[in-house]
Amino acid sequence: MGAAATADPYAYMEEADGAQALAFARAENARSLPQLQNDPRYAGLYADALKIATAKDRIPAVGIAGDGTLRDFWQDADHVRGIWRTTTLASYRTAAPEWKTILDIDALAKAEGANWVFKGAQCLKPTERLCLISLSNGGKDAVEVREFDTATARFVDAGFHLPEGKHRFEWIDRDTLVVATDWTTGEVTTSGYPYIAKLVKRGQPLSAAHEVYRGTAADGGYGVQPITLTDPDGKVQALVIQRPLDTFNSEYHLVTDKGPVQLDLPKRSSIQAYVDGQMVVTLEEDWPARGFRQGDLLAFDLNAVKAAPAKLAGTLILRPSPSQAIDEVGNTRTRLGVVLYDNVKARLLSFRHGPTGWTSQAVDLPKDSTIGVASTSEADDTLIANVTSFLTPSSQWIADGATGKAQMLKTLPARFDASRDAVEQFWATSKDGTKIPYWVVRPKDLKLDGAAPTLLTAYGGFQVSETPTYASTVGKLWLEKGGVYVLANIRGGGEFGPLWHNAGLKLTRMRVSEDFFAVSQDLIARKITSPKKLGIMGGSNGGLLMGVALTQHPELYNAIVIQVPLFDMIGYTHIGAGASWVGEYGDPAVPAERAVIDTYSPYQLLAAGKPYPRVFLETSTKDDRVHPAHARKAAARLKELGYDYLYYENIDGGHAAAANLNERAMRVALEYTYLTQRLMN
Numbered sequence: 001m002g003a004a005a006t007a008d009p010y011a012y013m014e015e016a017d018g019a020q021a022l023a024f025a026r027a028e029n030a031r032s033l034p035q036l037q038n039d040p041r042y043a044g045l046y047a048d049a050l051k052i053a054t055a056k057d058r059i060p061a062v063g064i065a066g067d068g069t070l071r072d073f074w075q076d077a078d079h080v081r082g083i084w085r086t087t088t089l090a091s092y093r094t095a096a097p098e099w100k101t102i103l104d105i106d107a108l109a110k111a112e113g114a115n116w117v118f119k120g121a122q123c124l125k126p127t128e129r130l131c132l133i134s135l136s137n138g139g140k141d142a143v144e145v146r147e148f149d150t151a152t153a154r155f156v157d158a159g160f161h162l163p164e165g166k167h168r169f170e171w172i173d174r175d176t177l178v179v180a181t182d183w184t185t186g187e188v189t190t191s192g193y194p195y196i197a198k199l200v201k202r203g204q205p206l207s208a209a210h211e212v213y214r215g216t217a218a219d220g221g222y223g224v225q226p227i228t229l230t231d232p233d234g235k236v237q238a239l240v241i242q243r244p245l246d247t248f249n250s251e252y253h254l255v256t257d258k259g260p261v262q263l264d265l266p267k268r269s270s271i272q273a274y275v276d277g278q279m280v281v282t283l284e285e286d287w288p289a290r291g292f293r294q295g296d297l298l299a300f301d302l303n304a305v306k307a308a309p310a311k312l313a314g315t316l317i318l319r320p321s322p323s324q325a326i327d328e329v330g331n332t333r334t335r336l337g338v339v340l341y342d343n344v345k346a347r348l349l350s351f352r353h354g355p356t357g358w359t360s361q362a363v364d365l366p367k368d369s370t371i372g373v374a375s376t377s378e379a380d381d382t383l384i385a386n387v388t389s390f391l392t393p394s395s396q397w398i399a400d401g402a403t404g405k406a407q408m409l410k411t412l413p414a415r416f417d418a419s420r421d422a423v424e425q426f427w428a429t430s431k432d433g434t435k436i437p438y439w440v441v442r443p444k445d446l447k448l449d450g451a452a453p454t455l456l457t458a459y460g461g462f463q464v465s466e467t468p469t470y471a472s473t474v475g476k477l478w479l480e481k482g483g484v485y486v487l488a489n490i491r492g493g494g495e496f497g498p499l500w501h502n503a504g505l506k507l508t509r510m511r512v513s514e515d516f517f518a519v520s521q522d523l524i525a526r527k528i529t530s531p532k533k534l535g536i537m538g539g540s541n542g543g544l545l546m547g548v549a550l551t552q553h554p555e556l557y558n559a560i561v562i563q564v565p566l567f568d569m570i571g572y573t574h575i576g577a578g579a580s581w582v583g584e585y586g587d588p589a590v591p592a593e594r595a596v597i598d599t600y601s602p603y604q605l606l607a608a609g610k611p612y613p614r615v616f617l618e619t620s621t622k623d624d625r626v627h628p629a630h631a632r633k634a635a636a637r638l639k640e641l642g643y644d645y646l647y648y649e650n651i652d653g654g655h656a657a658a659a660n661l662n663e664r665a666m667r668v669a670l671e672y673t674y675l676t677q678r679l680m681n
Contacts, residue, residue, distance in 0.1 A: 008568075013632040014575055016621060021632060025621065028635060028647040035646060036673045045676075046669035048476050052415055053661045053668075054080070059396050059410045062092065063375035064382060065150075066128035066234075071102070073118055080660040081105040082118050086150070089398075093409065102150050103133065117660075119143050123150075124171045125234035126378070132160060132169065132177075138622040141577075142166050160202065166193055170228045172236055175202040178212065178226040180241075189215075191579035192624075193223025197241055212255050213241040220246035221580050227252075229274040229302060232333045232378040238279075238302060240271060247462075247583025248284065254309050263305065264312040268294075268498070272329035275336050276353040277302050281314070282326060284463070284498040295320050295497040297329065297338065299353065317351060317358045325497035327465055330373050332381040335401035337363075339371050344425070344437060344467055344495050346371040348385060350401040361404045365397060370467040376401075384409070390441045390485075391418040394470040416475030420444055423468070428522035430491075431514040434503075437495070438488040438519045439468055440528065441479060450530035453679035454484040456520060460492035460512040461541035461584060463501035477672040481680065484528060490515035492541075506586035507596050513548045520549075520556050535559030535679050537671065540626050541566065541584075547602030547634065550612060559678035560615045561671050564623055567630035569601035570594075576627030603630075606637045616646040616674045618667065646674060 013021045036042055054077035062070040070092050075082040084103040091097045109116040119134035129151050134143040145167055147159030160177060162169070166188075168180040180194040183206065189195050195216060198209035215224050221244020229238040239255040240263070249267040253260035268285035278299040285294050290313070292298060298314035305312060318338065320326055327346065328339035336351040336358075348363040348371050365371055366387050374396070375384045381401035388394040393414050399406035422444045427435045446452055455478060459466050466487055474485050489495040492504035492512040504512040520536075523529050534557050538546045543565025550560050570588050572578040586593030598604070615638070619631035628649060635647045648670055650663060 008571065008633075010629075010633045010636045013636065014627065014629040016624075016628060021629075022621070022651075024632060024636065025628070025647075025649040025651075029649060032646040032648060033670070036670050036677075039673050039677065041676055042669055042673045045477055045672050046665060049473060049668040049672075050077075050662065050665035052472050052476060053665045055415075057413050059386075059394060059412050060092075060097075061374060062087075062384060062396075064377040064384060066123065066126045066379065068377075068379060073120075074099075075661050077661070079104070079106050080662050081109055081116065084118065084121065102153050103148065105135075108135075121148070122169070122171065124174060125230055126232065127234075130156070130174065132171070134167075137164065139620065140622050140624045142624055145169065158203070160200065162206075166223065168194060168197075168223060168225045170226045170239075172199065172228065172239070176200070178228070178239060179209070180213075180224045180226060183209070187217075189217055189219050189223060189579070190573075191220065191222075191577050191581075193221070193577070193580060195219050195224050195243075197224050197226055212239070213243070213253060213260050215243045220244055220582055221248075221250065222577075227271055229271075229279060231274075237274070237277075238306065242271070244580075247581050249583060254306070256306075261309045263309050272297075273331040273336060274302070275331035276334060278353055279305060280317070280329060280331070280336060282329065284501075290314060292316065293319065294499060294502070295326065297326055299358065315357065318349075318360075320497055322499075323496065325465065325494055325500070327467075327494065328373050330376050330383075331378070332376045332383055332401045333378050335381050337373050337376060337383055337401060339373060341465065341467070341495065344439075344465075344489055345369070346467070348373070348399075350381075350404060352402075363399050363401070363404045364406050365399070366395070370469055388468070388470045390423050390439065390468045390471050391421055391475075392470065412470065412472075415470075415472040416480050418475060418479070421475075421479055426522065426526070428515075428518040430511065430518040432511065434491070434511075434515070436488065436490055436515045436518055438486055438522075440523075441471060441474075441485040442528065443482060443484075446484070446528070448527040450524070450527045451533060452484045452529050453482065453533050453675075454486060454523060454529035454535065455675060455679075456486040456488060456523065456534065456536045457538055457542070458488040458490050458516050458519070458545060459538065459540075459542040460490040460504060460516065460545055462492075463494035463498065464541075465489075465494040467495070473668055477668070478675070481676070483680070486519070486523060488516060488519040490519070505584060506593055509585060509596055510600060513545060513552065513600065516545055516549065517553055517556070520553070524556070531556050532558050533679055535561070535675050537561035537563065537675075539563030539565070543567070543626070543630075544569070544602070546615075548600050550615060551602045551605040551607075551610075552600070554610055554612045558613050559675050560613060561618070561674065562615055562631065562634070563618045563671075564620060564626050565617070565630050565634070566626055567601075567634045568603040569597045570604055572630075575629050576623075577625050578627070603633055603637060606634070606641060608641045612638075612643055613678065614644045614646065616648075616671065618648050618650075618671075620650045622651070 060072040062072040085099045087097045115138045117136040121131040123131040145162035147156040177200045180197040197213040200209045225242040227240040241253045243251045252263040273280040297318040351360045372386045393412035395411040396409045397406045546562040619628040
């Protein structure tokens with residue numbers, strides 16, 4: 001069944017702050033919120049969610065600063081917007097570290113009368129005293145950038161400053177930045193990202209910046225991205241500009257005294273790190289001319305790259321097996337850290353470059369877990385890693401990349417009683433015969449009678465891997481109440497490398513949904529649950545998946561939470577940043593790709609007389625990535641067709657649909673109240 005090519009009566013929803021669209025959102029909030037917040041269970045769920053979100057015994061997300069101190073950004077009940085703070089490693093090892101505040105975002109927002117959301121700090125190596133602070137108004141992707149001195153804890157008078165925009169920037173030296181931005185109003189790509197990079201000198205007005213690279217307004221993806229290859233002592237050895245052609249295909253240009261020169265790299269490759277004079281790259285497509293395969297990890301001698309940028313010769317560092325995928329790559333002073341998954345279970349490897357090539361050893365971290373490298377030091381080979389799994393409280397480890405030895409720094413207190421639960425990995429068979437793994441977290445004494453309230457989630461896009469993580473909120477709000485939680489590793493993700501992602505692109509996009517339906521049906525066939533007790537939840541690209549499930553197989557589900565979704569896939573390229581995702585979904589203007597999109601675009605396929613469950617739609621007015629128009633249109637169309645549904649639009653919050661911890665707890669409580677009503681009543 002194709003999507004109807006008719007005029008869109010709800011096109012006005014595409015004006016994010018339009019009076020008519022906001023009036024619709026506010027009326028929907030006023031109708032829907034009482035139906036959830038007046039439920040006697042809501043208050044308890046909110047209290048539990050807020051307690052977890054604002055807990056002061058969380059593990060701080062510390063990073064190693066260039067001066068050897070630790071820094072983290074911290075939010076709790078007293079600092080809902082957050083504080084950026086620092087401590088020493090010795091103090092951090094104690095039960096009660098002594099923290100010093102660097103920047104208080106709550107105080108800044110109050111002083112300036114602004115809804116500031118901290119979006120990170122980019123600091124000048126090697127000492128990392130001077131930093132570029134990104135501040136978002138209400139959680140938008142667009143940020144204002146200000147230079148900050150961590151030693152004085154003050155913004156630098158007449159320091160570097162970028163007005164609000166979707167900037168891309170890096171330090172070159174103390175007095176120079178490379179910046180990609182909209183240098184004049186509207187000077188952006190069709191998806192709203194910058195395509196011109198310039199050098200900005202200290203004290204210079206932006207109008208005097210020197211251009212080093214220019215793409216075109218027709219470029220896809222997320223705009224040109226400067227990449228600096230910087231040695232451990234803070235000297236930039238090379239400046240490379242990534243020019244995205246679409247979501248995943250890019251050109252790389254080495255900036256030289258004679259202008260930019262294109263590097264001889266495949267269009268689907270990613271520069272990951274720079275260590276010991278080696279530029280480290282992952283491949284997302286085969287490179288038959290050099291004998292390399294998609295998924296390979298390669299090294300290129302930077303001196304050779306500079307000498308012959310149009311004829312690169314790489315060295316293989318690691319080739320994952322079919323069951324493996326490289327998930328993260330980063331470097332310390334002399335080592336390359338690689339997180340490698342095997343059937344969605346991680347280990348951390350440390351590689352050393354030497355005269356005879358690359359050698360590796362494993363870092364001694366807990367097995368059968370999800371591992372993430374939180375921070376690395378370039379003063380030495382120290383790194384900090386996070387280890388997590390569904391039922392074991394997350395832990396934080398400090399490791400020596402040179403020896404592979406690791407020590408636990410912190411562990412999270414238990415947030416819920418996991419003693420009654422167990423974890424299993426199952427495999428479903430998709431429509432084309434591919435085996436799809438999924439995780440089930442369930443009561444140990446679960447009766448296989450189809451009666452278990454079950455929440456299934458997945459993402460399936462952009463090579464993002466969905467791996468087991470400690471289920472703090474899910475555990476307290478769902479598992480403790482007897483629910484089952486399921487995480488599906490469907491195609492489109494990166495759980496088995498680029499091959500797994502590439503299998504669900506453009507013309508093969510329906511494989512992603514077919515995998516999800518196969519997992520749903522497998523859960524029912526195993527009698528873990530039944531359609532009356534099965535609920536699903538997903539956000540962004542996962543929200544699109546939820547919309548496809550609603551329109552393709554509503555009979556399988558009794559609850560669907562659709563978070564900050566894509567929904568109008570016929571019109572998505574002209575809504576918000578949609579044009580940047582053509583590499584993932586295809587272009588509705590291309591007939592063959594439009595024919596596929598027609599088969600699944602949820603907005604056009606909503607129809608009367610279907611067995612849709614009462615869905616819960618969520619979005620944010622300030623979401624400048626996936627525009628709120630998608631959720632608004634979905635709600636308006638459901639309303640027109642006479643369906644019952646719930647809708648919540650956070651007037652702030654960005655793509656996370658929450659600008660601070662209180663809003664985040666509210667959103668979570670609304671979701672689990674809805675799921676409880678639909679699946680546990």
